[in-house]
Amino acid sequence: MGTLRVPEVVPSPVEDSETLMKAFKGWGTDEKAIIRLLGQRNASQRKKIREAYQQLYNKSLIDDLNSELSGDFRKAVILWTYDPPERDARLANEALKSRRKNLKELQVIVEIACASSPDHLIAVRQAYCSLFDCSLEEDITKNVSLPVQKILVNMVSSYRYDKEVVDNSIANLEAAKLRESIRTKKLDRDDLVFILSTRNIYQLGACFECYKQNYGYSIDKDIAKSWGRGLLESILKVIIRCIQSPEKHFAEVVKDSVVGFGTDENSLTRAIVMRAEIDMMKVRGEYNIMYKTSLDYAVEDDTSGDYKDFLMTLLGAKI
């Protein structure tokens, strides 16, 4: 369940567009009005608002948000206003085009591939092709080197069966194959890649459970134990985490973004924007269990101004 709060009575997309235009016009921008409006509409409502705005004013809402807002607030509102597949295609592209290609950049691709529905992943690949004149896989091949490239290409190419069908003998057999890959330090072996990219998430859950029972360590701990902390093993751990428990993964992303001195606004925005409509309630719960403190408090404490108000609105606060 998400944390997004949609009012019981929602104005028409045309009324919403007019409210937004009013907020843009005049002396200064009325950021609070924008937050109250866009921060309380779901994806299909936002889509209709984008369309109505374009029809009414013959210009793009995204472009106007871009010229009226600024900083982290602007980035968050714009990401939220995109259609989710377009948003994720843009996030993936940004990661692939960034100079540094470490875990912090590339994990968004794993999130799209392993913590989204199969149909959402397909929609992201379609959006990527329309936006960037090549496929997501091609851009991964171009911008990421082996062996991480191989894992990522296979992950984004998956279209998992989405119902709970589990075969325990396969789970056992494939736990052994995973173990063998990890033991022999061949983390890009075809069978490991195939298992992680073709099996449904329930089957993989059973497989990871067998792994723990049969070999005494959870698979992600075993990867860390046998290996160092290189990019390949970090990516594999995020893959496993996103398949096992996306809410734990996103709780970690939020925690990592606020921990220490300074805030990683890009990661914080991404986590909240991506999950506010999906499972942010669960992410909040996991955060509480994992860190014995409140996610909302952490966000409130580490951010300020309109940016803070917008994120808190997505987390269900009334501003």
Place this chain on the structure above:
Amino acid sequence: MGTLRVPEVVPSPVEDSETLMKAFKGWGTDEKAIIRLLGQRNASQRKKIREAYQQLYNKSLIDDLNSELSGDFRKAVILWTYDPPERDARLANEALKSRRKNLKELQVIVEIACASSPDHLIAVRQAYCSLFDCSLEEDITKNVSLPVQKILVNMVSSYRYDKEVVDNSIANLEAAKLRESIRTKKLDRDDLVFILSTRNIYQLGACFECYKQNYGYSIDKDIAKSWGRGLLESILKVIIRCIQSPEKHFAEVVKDSVVGFGTDENSLTRAIVMRAEIDMMKVRGEYNIMYKTSLDYAVEDDTSGDYKDFLMTLLGAKI
């Protein structure tokens, strides 16, 4: 361009359903009426007829065709009546579940992956999951052994960019990589698999062209020269052929199905049903060039009765 002929004035789906019901009823089935009707409707019209039939009579048109018709004729009409993604998902499943897994069976998977639009391929994967309780990739992994398994899983997972964007330096570079894989007899090398499964078909066309210019042989001849006639190289040749020229591939399928004593009705039906709405005109042209004889004549000569009439109708004949 296809060979399917849709009449200028088409009855409503309800009228068509009533005509079909009339053809099923009474003393014997009126096969000619069924051929004239279904054999002259495009995919979206057939879909509406299926829906109208279900609504009118509370039973499935496919089931009724199944109980009213027989033999190769039945199989052809039913394949034609399915929604194309469902049809292809069923053909792929039949291939994977067949006892023999040689080129003749498995090439349908290559056709779906490499001679269809990217969106059609996605729709087939979605249909496969709804029909068979697992993903197409999982069933390939289960039923086909390595190294062919690896090639097929990667091919069906592709979502190629579908516009004509070609980078000649990449074409040159990747021709060299393909050459290296073929020279070292490692036809399942990651880079070969990646190139064939992620690049758009225009880029691959340029790459195969470079191959020929730089190394003196076309890539498929080079595979045949360096290798024997095993399943892996046969599959690779079909992949290359389907990417370069689907019409040549399907002309070959038709030819192989009628050549010699006896007819391979399954292959013949598949080729005509799959391409009648897409590029059968071109297939016919290629057939003429390749075999100096007419495809229509070959089909007419090798088939008979209602089956012949139905195939000829799909090829544009008036019966």
